[in-house]
Every structure is written in structure tokens, then in C-alpha cells.
Amino acid sequence: MHDYLLGGAEHYRADREAVARLLALAPSSVAVVRNCRAFLERAVRVLARDHGVTQYIDFGVGMPARENVHQIARRHVPGARVVYVDIDPMAVAHGRLVLEEDRDTLVVRADITRPERVFADPGVRRLLAAEPTAALFGSVLHCLTDAQAPAELVADVSARLPPGSFVALSHLVSDDALVRRRITALMAELTGGRWGRVRERADVAGYFAGTRLLDPGLTDVRHWRPDDRLQPPQRTDEWTGWCGVAAT
Numbered sequence: 001m002h003d004y005l006l007g008g009a010e011h012y013r014a015d016r017e018a019v020a021r022l023l024a025l026a027p028s029s030v031a032v033v034r035n036c037r038a039f040l041e042r043a044v045r046v047l048a049r050d051h052g053v054t055q056y057i058d059f060g061v062g063m064p065a066r067e068n069v070h071q072i073a074r075r076h077v078p079g080a081r082v083v084y085v086d087i088d089p090m091a092v093a094h095g096r097l098v099l100e101e102d103r104d105t106l107v108v109r110a111d112i113t114r115p116e117r118v119f120a121d122p123g124v125r126r127l128l129a130a131e132p133t134a135a136l137f138g139s140v141l142h143c144l145t146d147a148q149a150p151a152e153l154v155a156d157v158s159a160r161l162p163p164g165s166f167v168a169l170s171h172l173v174s175d176d177a178l179v180r181r182r183i184t185a186l187m188a189e190l191t192g193g194r195w196g197r198v199r200e201r202a203d204v205a206g207y208f209a210g211t212r213l214l215d216p217g218l219t220d221v222r223h224w225r226p227d228d229r230l231q232p233p234q235r236t237d238e239w240t241g242w243c244g245v246a247a248t
Contacts, residue, residue, distance in 0.1 A: 108124060
């Protein structure tokens with residue numbers, strides 16, 4: 001579904017039918033998803049260009065995008081090392097074909113809610129040095145239930161990163177309780193219960209406890225250091241992406 005909303009080619013009829021149901025409920029979904037992706041791309045660019053970050057862990061990468069983290073980062077820090085993590089076997093298999101371009105990129109099949117296993121993976125231990133690293137949670141934490149404790153996950157990952165590291169994340173939010181309930185219920189139905197929920201902005205703020213947010217702090221994905229690339233027009237009365245980048 002995410003790939004289809006981004007305009008990709010890795011999707012099936014069932015995905016397209018599911019997206020049609022989502023769009024009937026929330027017509028702004030295409031713009032929301034694309035603006036969330038554009039934020040992640042800008043965040044990686046800023047971290048590489050302005051902070052010199054050479055290592056990245058992309059949690060819940062999903063299907064490869066048209067422009068991926070290692071490609072963005074290497075425009076500013078040649079040789080940037082990137083670990084892509086996902087639990088979906090299809091996403092991992094396709095990712096290994098597309099993303100493992102050299103010894104400095106790695107696709108790991110792992111449950112992102114078990115970060116100790118991610119960091120203990122021999123390939124990850126080989127690839128990543130003890131230097132500043134950016135942990136990326138782009139449009140994935142809303143896929144976790146409250147029982148999976150997304151805020152605690154971010155804190156756990158942040159604590160495992162070397163000094164001088166960063167965390168960047170985006171999360172689907174809505175100010176409308178009815179929208180939150182309806183979209184959450186639909187996504188739970190479509191995924192067989194393997195989805196979290198649309199949350200509120202205050203929930204996302206809790207993910208950054210103990211960190212130092214970079215300017216402009218917590219904001220709509222469209223407003224985090226916007227560039228000259230045209231962003232898809234988006235309604236603001238349904239749902240949106242809420243985001244931030246912080247030093248750990």
C-alpha cells in the first residue's frame with residue numbers, strides 16, 4: 001500500500017483495492033504519504049550535509065523507494081554506510097536485490113521492536129563503527145500497537161547509539177478523534193490486526209523525551225526545513241505527518 005501511494009511499482013491488486021478504500025475515507029492520503037517521504041529525504045540530507053553523519057539505520061524500510069537513504073547521504077558524505085531493517089520477507093528479498101549495492105549497505109530481516117537483535121546482528125556489527133549514527137523511523141511507528149511501546153522502542157534505540165547520534169521520525173496524526181478511530185479501524189482490518197493506530201501530536205512529542213530537537217522542533221512534515229521542491233497540496237482537516245529530528 002505504501003509503495004502504491006508513493007507511485008511505485010511494487011504492489012498487487014489487493015494493495016490497490018486496499019488503497020482505494022483508504023482514499024474513500026481519507027482522500028488526502030496520497031499527499032500525506034508523499035510528504036512524509038519527502039521529510040525523510042530532507043532529514044537525511046540535512047544530517048549528512050550539515051552534521052556529517054556517515055552511518056544510518058533505517059527501521060521499517062519497506063519496499064525500496066525511487067531515492068533511498070544511502071543514495072541521498074552519499075551525495076554529501078561519500079561512502080556513507082546504511083543498514084535497512086524490515087520484518088517482511090518480500091520487502092527484505094526485494095531490498096537485497098536493490099539496496100545492497102556494495103559492502104557499505106546491508107538489508108537485515110529483523111523485528112524492529114527487538115532492537116537488541118538488530119544491533120547484535122553480525123552484519124550490522126561489521127558494518128557500523130562506533131561513531132555518530134542516525135536512526136530513522138520514517139512512517140513506521142504508527143504501524144506499532146500501544147502494547148509494542150513505540151516510545152520505549154525509540155528510547156531503547158537511542159540509548160544504543162554512539163555519542164553524537166541522531167534520531168529522525170515521522171508519524172501519522174490527526175486532531176479529529178473520529179478520523180483517528182476510522183482510519184485505525186480500517187488499517188487494522190486491512191492488515192489482519194497488524195497495525196498500530198493514528199495518534200495525536202502529544203504522543204509523538206513523547207518519543208523525543210531526553211533528546212534535543214533540531215530546529216524547527218516538532219512540526220508538520222511539510223514544514224520541517226522545506227526546500228524548493230514542490231510538495232503535494234494537502235488537506236489539513238483529515239490527518240497529516242508529524243515529525244522531528246533530534247540529537248540523542
